[in-house]
Amino acid sequence: MRNFWTACGHQHLTRNERGWLVASPDYWRLWLQRPEMALVPESCKAEKRLHAALAESPNKQVTLADYKHFKDDDVRENYKLFLRFRDDVESAGSLEAAYMGWIQSGNIQLPPLFIDLVVQAIVCNVLTGVDDAWVWRAAELLFRRQRITVQEGRVLSGDSDTLDTLQATGGLGEMGRLLMEGGAPLKAVDVKVLHQDNEDRYLSQREGLGRYAFLLDMTHEIQNELPHGLILKMVNSRSGLKALSAVLARWVQHFLGVAVQIEPVQKVDDPAWRWHVGLDVTATALLNDLYQGTELTAQRQQQLISLFKLRFDNPQDMRADVQGKPVYLGLAMNEQGLLKLKPQNLLLNLPLARAA
Structure with a gap:
């Protein structure tokens, strides 16, 4: 696995x-x-004792008596959540098996941060052997919330938390925040769109705020104005939508063991439309309305980032009543321009002939 995103711990996992x-x-x-x-100067003796014991033996069985006397209620709750998470993973036997158990239960009792870090580690596994910067950047959508902007006809996806932090600090951390609060002028942060000229820089940045400071171009087509008022439309050869399609196809193969092909499309022109899956909450609602023939307002249409067509390599992997039919996927931003992709939707809602 690439030495990316070491904070998620994938380097400490085996297959x-x-x-x-x-x-x-x-x-x-x-x-x-x-x-x-982590311990802090205010940590009580009971917390220090349990922390040291777990550092020595991370799989140590812990009872309520080991942490009920913690002075800090928040710390006590953090330990309860961590131990539940650890025990779930150990009981399931792998991160993937634990993840499937959580999403199939319909009642995940862990913070979103835990799930996102698990997905991030699994993505590293899914992309083993891949060196394409666009694919790695697109994979961030599976565990990092995105802010979508449209600039001069280009649909750009940026890491929401990173953009918010950069806006607040000018990219200079806490010192930058203090300077901005004091009214000091700061140079605008240079957030780059991922391009052939900077792909090596993207791949070389392992950690820190800059790791997520690249925008992904998710435009279907690029328009070039020619002399005499002509406009040439070209398919975006480096579209983040194509890269995301590759990631999602690998995700399905890894978990469900079925091969699929996914491609971005601009519209669904299929009178035999039988099955669809929204990749996020907003897209699910939009696709449901489109399927029912409900006319979308202009505002809701603008929220739709892209549609995708998914086909099974082997139609026998599909339910008999939809064999050979394409599955349509949707990706959309909410009214605030935010996108939180839910990769579990693909694992739970495809028309499989058998249970995964």
Whole structure:
């Protein structure tokens, strides 16, 4: 696996016979170093004692008696959540099996941060052997909320948390925040659209704020104005939508064991439309309305980022009543221009002939 995103701990995971990720003691030790779990000067004796015991033996069985006397209620709750998470993963046998258990339960009792870090580690596994910067950047959509903007006809996707932080600090951290609050002028942060000229820079940045400071162009077509008022429309050869399609196809193969092909499309012109899956909450509602023949307002149409067509390589992998039919996918931003892709939707809602 590429040495990306080491904060998610993928470097401390091994693969089982199925190729799914198994936690090592060092994986759990990394969690103990996270801000939510790390010791601070105010940590009480009971917390220090349990933290040291878990650092020594990360799979140690812990009872309520080990942390009920913590002085800080928030710290006590953090330990309860961490231990529930650890025990779920160990019981399931792999991160992928635990993830499937959580999403199939319909009642995930872990913070979104836990799920996002698990998905991030799994994505590293899914993209083993891939060196394409656009594919890696598109994969961030599976675990990082995006802010979508349209500039001069181009649809750009940027990491929401990173953009918010850069806007607040000028890219200079806490010092930048203080300077901006004091009215000091700061140079505008240079956020780049991922391009052939900077792909090596993207691939070389492993950690820190800059790691997510690249915008992904998710435009279907590029328009070039020619002399005499002519406009040439060309397919965007480096569209983030194509890269995202590749990521999602690998995601399905990894979890469900079925091969699919996914391609972005601009519209659904299919009188035999039988099945669709929204990749986020907004897209699900939009696709449901389109399927029912409900006319969308102009505002809702503008929220739709793209449609996709998914086909199974082997139609026998599909339910008999829809064999050979395409599955349409949708991706959309909400009214605030935010996109939170839900990769679990593909695992739960495809018309499979058998249970995964």
